[in-house]
Amino acid sequence: MNSEIRVRFAPSPTGYLHVGGARTALFNWLFARHHGGTFVLRIEDTDKARNTQEAVQVILDGLRWLGLDWDEGPEKDGGHGPYFQSQREHLYEKYFQQLLASGHLYEDGGAWRFRSLREVVVVDDIVCGRIEFDLSNRETHPDMTIRRPDGSWIFHFVNVVDDIEMRISHVIRGEDHLSNTPKHLELFKALGCQPPQYAHIPLILNKDGSKMSKRDAGASITGYIEAGYAPEAVRNYLSLLGWSPKDDRELLEIEETIRLFDLSKVNRKNAHFDLDKCLWLNSQHLAKTPLDRYRQMCLPFVQKAGISFSAPEALDPVLALVREKVKVLSEIPAWITYFYTEDYPFDPEAVRKAFTNPVAAERLALLAAAFEGLSDWNAINIEAVLKQTATELSAKPNELLLPTRVSVSGRASGPNLFPMLEVLGRERSVTRIRHALATEAQLNP
């Protein structure tokens, strides 16, 4: 479609991938995919002291998890590498010499400064429109430093050099860079290069409007991975912060978002982050996930909880039963543990509620006996037996349901009881009811 469109995401490896950064990456990616362009990942690791291999890995992992694959970048050479600023020293030196030769630089205390052109610089931003910055006053706009006395480089300079060298056509970045843009434009001009088109997208703040920092809920992509969000849900939520398809649809598949995405539809207002809505989108996406993928996503959480199972596929009946309850996958172990151990915990409150009625235990014993005599153990028959037993005891089915549920699962809430008992099996169900009865006195003195 348009091979000349090249965008980039240029994170600095700080040790975590911020949602704001992820959203910036997403918009770049969507723009590239929509236009058939190239999405470049560049690691801005000029601050050597702070950069570690792990810090880079967190970013790569986060982007991959979100499904934001890059066409060029670390581990994927595209002819414009290397993609780590720490390895591009020779390029910066070359451009530095060019600026030096053309008289744009001067030394100041060992550092090198760029002599501002002292002009009115116009930023024509795709999102923010035409903005004029008057740089003529050196008091308010001091000459920027581009190189430290130790020879290391400053962000503004290397950022511009890389965008030139990597043939970046559109710079899509957070609005926090809007006021830096005139400086970058000066550099492009001094270097005799055509600047890219800019699109500054609104920032993501906390729900109360404060700046999001690492520890805030939802700030780190790693947090979503660990909590068990579906990547498509997080991607969907992030895409809706500052952008919308302009109709009222919100639950979007990625193909649809790519098709609809357009920078001109990005608004200029900072978004306040709402984890509740992200959670809702997650349950919506999870509900649509085919069982085999659902199982794969659950597996890490099941394994981490130490639940033992024969084969992954063997989890399917239980997962199918329980998935309607699950909002984030990290909840999975709590919902399924009692299927995999006889040593499941009893919620004291649930026990108390279930056995408030003094005849509950007696009735439950009769129900266990009736279950034992049921040869064809399936949900429909189980329900029939329970209702028949209730009738014989002149009790309401409801009066048997909770004690049964609590006995076999230890909890007051869970999936539909009859399918749940079917999956559990007749022997285990009966045994558990009797076991609970035997210990009920201790459980509920």
Place this chain on the structure above:
RNA sequence: GACCCUAUCGUCCAGUGGCCUAGGACACUCCCCUUUCACGGGAGUAACACGGGUUCGAAUCCCGUUAGGGUCGCCA
């Protein structure tokens, strides 16, 4: 402090001069469905920051005020 951006329900987004007694979604409340909890269905609470203009007519355009955010580093 200077400069820049922004300003619609608590939150996210619609709305770009008349279709707006402002629409959708999350959250919240209530009702229905229901064996629990959810899901689902229905209903409800809730906003154009303020003040001036422009106009026959303004949430939409202009100015000011206020508020929030951002930048002004030898951080990125």
